[in-house]
Structures are given as C-alpha cells and as structure tokens.
Amino acid sequence: MKIAVKAAPNNTSYESLDTASMIFTNHNTNIKKVMSNNSVINNAVKNDRSAPIGVFDSGVGGLSVYLHLAQQLPHERYVYYADTLHVPYGNRDSEDIKALTLIAVEWLYQQGCKLIVIACNSASAYALETARRCYPQLPIVGLVPALKPAVLASKTGHVAVLATKATLNGTLLNDVITNVASPHATKVTKYFDPKLVPWVESGMPKDSKTAQDLRQQLRLFTQEGIDQLVLGCTHYPFFKAFLRQEIAEQQLAIQIVDSGQAIAERVKQLLLTNQLLALPAEVAADEALKDKATRVNLSPPLTFYATKYDEQLGVVIQHLLGQQTDIHYYLSP
Numbered sequence: 001m002k003i004a005v006k007a008a009p010n011n012t013s014y015e016s017l018d019t020a021s022m023i024f025t026n027h028n029t030n031i032k033k034v035m036s037n038n039s040v041i042n043n044a045v046k047n048d049r050s051a052p053i054g055v056f057d058s059g060v061g062g063l064s065v066y067l068h069l070a071q072q073l074p075h076e077r078y079v080y081y082a083d084t085l086h087v088p089y090g091n092r093d094s095e096d097i098k099a100l101t102l103i104a105v106e107w108l109y110q111q112g113c114k115l116i117v118i119a120c121n122s123a124s125a126y127a128l129e130t131a132r133r134c135y136p137q138l139p140i141v142g143l144v145p146a147l148k149p150a151v152l153a154s155k156t157g158h159v160a161v162l163a164t165k166a167t168l169n170g171t172l173l174n175d176v177i178t179n180v181a182s183p184h185a186t187k188v189t190k191y192f193d194p195k196l197v198p199w200v201e202s203g204m205p206k207d208s209k210t211a212q213d214l215r216q217q218l219r220l221f222t223q224e225g226i227d228q229l230v231l232g233c234t235h236y237p238f239f240k241a242f243l244r245q246e247i248a249e250q251q252l253a254i255q256i257v258d259s260g261q262a263i264a265e266r267v268k269q270l271l272l273t274n275q276l277l278a279l280p281a282e283v284a285a286d287e288a289l290k291d292k293a294t295r296v297n298l299s300p301p302l303t304f305y306a307t308k309y310d311e312q313l314g315v316v317i318q319h320l321l322g323q324q325t326d327i328h329y330y331l332s333p
Contacts, residue, residue, distance in 0.1 A: 051077075054115070122166035122233075145167065159226060162230065
C-alpha cells in the first residue's frame with residue numbers, strides 16, 4: 001500500500017499547497033526531503049469514474065472506514081481529510097461541528113471528489129443533512145452507529161452504544177432508538193469516555209489507564225446483561241481486536257458491532273447507480289487506447305491531508321495501517 005500524505009494549511013482558505021515535503025519510510029529518523037506540487041491530487045471532473053472518493057474525519061479514526069472501502073472497492077482512489085487541528089469533535093457544540101464539517105466537505109469538493117464519506121459520527125449527527133443541501137449534485141454518505149443490527153441480534157434485549165457525546169445526543173442515533181430499539185423493547189445504554197479518541201490517536205498503549213478502564217467497563221456491561229456493543233465512533237474499530245481479546249480472556253458474552261462494512265456497501269451501491277465505479281487499471285488503459293477514457297490511474301490509492309501535522313501522526317497512521325506502509329508526507333509551509 002502506498003499513501004501520499006499532505007498537511008493542509010492551518011486556516012480555512014487552503015489556497016497554497018505548493019510545498020517542500022518529507023518522506024518517512026518507517027518509524028526511524030531517516031528523513032529525505034523532496035519537492036512536491038499541486039499534482040498530488042488531480043482535480044478530476046466530478047462525474048469522472050477515475051475521480052477520487054473523499055473521506056473526512058476529525059482525526060485518524062476514519063481510516064477504519066477507509067479500510068472497509070479499500071477492501072470492497074480496491075480500484076478506487078481516496079482523498080482523506082483529517083481535521084487534526086480541531087480533533088476531537090465529540091466534545092464540541094453542534095454549530096461548531098457543523099461549520100468545521102462544511103469546511104471539510106468544501107475542501108474535498110474542490111479536489112474533484114465524485115463522492116464524499118463523512119467518516120465521523122459526530123459530524124454526521126449534526127452536519128450531514130446540511131452538507132447534502134449545500135451540495136445536492138454530490139453523493140454524500142454519513143455514519144450512524146450500527147444500532148439496528150445490534151438490536152436484531154440481541155438475545156437479552158439490552159445493547160450498548162459506545163460513542164462520543166455529540167453522537168449520543170444527536171438526532172441520527174436517537175431516531176434509530178425511537179424507530180428500531182423501542183418497538184423491539186430493547187434497552188439502549190449509552191456510554192461515553194472522552195479518553196478513548198486520544199487513546200487511539202496516541203497508538204492505544206495497553207498498559208494505560210484508558211485501557212484498564214475499558215477492561216473494567218466490559219465487565220460492567222456483562223453484569224448489566226448487555227450482549228451487543230456498538231462501536232459508534234470511527235476511532236473505535238481500531239481497538240476492536242483489543243476488545244475481542246479481553247472478551248475472550250474474561251469469557252464475556254458480548255458481541256462487537258462495527259458499521260464500517262455497511263458504509264462501504266452503501267458507497268459501492270451509490271457508485272454503481274451513478275455509473276461512477278472506477279475501472280481496473282488495465283481496463284482503463286485499454287479504453288484509453290480506444291479514446292474512451294481520459295486517463296490511466298497511476299496515482300497512489302490514498303492521499304492523506306491533515307490540518308495539523310506532527311511526527312506522532314505518521315507513527316499512528318503506520319500503526320493503524322501497517323508498519324510496512326510507504327507513507328509520503330507533503331508538508332505545508
């Protein structure tokens with residue numbers, strides 16, 4: 001996997017992206033300076049099959065959604081926008097979340113994205129409908145915690161949603177509780193821990209106080225009769241393996257529910273419906289020879305922009321996507 005990573009300027013205009021860049025090939029301090037330009041992302045026509053899919057999150061958590069997308073849609077290119085300057089969104093008020101989300105969507109739209117995934121539950125809860133009204137010509141997919149499958153799978157009639165405060169208080173989740181959980185007489189416990197997102201962003205050390213608290217909370221969930229745990233934040237699937245290991249070791253009767261796969265399926269359906277699904281490179285090359293395609297996709301599959309960069313960000317990305325990942329960081333002045 002090859003990833004180009006470029007930090008966007010720390011303002012809302014994002015006008016200048018010509019920059020000197022650095023390349024880190026792994027976690028060591030071996031750094032090589034190179035030059036880059038604005039061709040990192042091709043400003044594709046919005047209805048072009050080879051145009052990228054935009055993915056937005058307040059931090060790196062949305063990479064969990066990207067992994068599902070890349071698995072189901074391997075021929076697509078992706079532009080990831082991480083608002084690391086303002087992460088996390090979960091503790092912000094609704095108007096702040098809405099404003100930051102619309103900035104991100106506009107930026108991705110300007111990159112020529114054919115579809116945008118708001119891979120942030122908090123942003124989806126407060127800004128999805130507004131974004132769709134502002135860009136009616138652009139398919140925009142939002143996230144809602146996968147409560148419905150959890151309710152249908154529950155044998156105890158008690159499920160828990162682990163999410164940020166903004167998501168737990170948002171209308172998207174509470175509409176599902178009203179329309180799905182209540183008719184099935186299923187109790188929904190909401191749980192919020194403000195330390196979880198920073199824990200993921202810091203690499204999820206297993207000996208931290210946050211990890212200890214999470215272990216204890218799993219035991220409390222079981223004691224309350226909860227048998228389905230919904231991961232309602234895109235950061236949380238990255239510690240799904242941690243949860244499953246603890247559940248196995250403690251012999252707890254809890255199932256983990258992640259909505260990433262359903263989001264990827266929805267994106268694929270929209271691309272097929274709108275005839276925007278990317279063609280394999282060899283097919284695109286054949287069509288180019290017949291004047292049926294305008295370009296052959298030779299770009300990296302994922303280009304990652306961050307509104308704030310520090311060295312820890314690269315370490316975390318490599319930890320989440322694999323240490324063998326070749327990551328290119330394009331840094332703004």
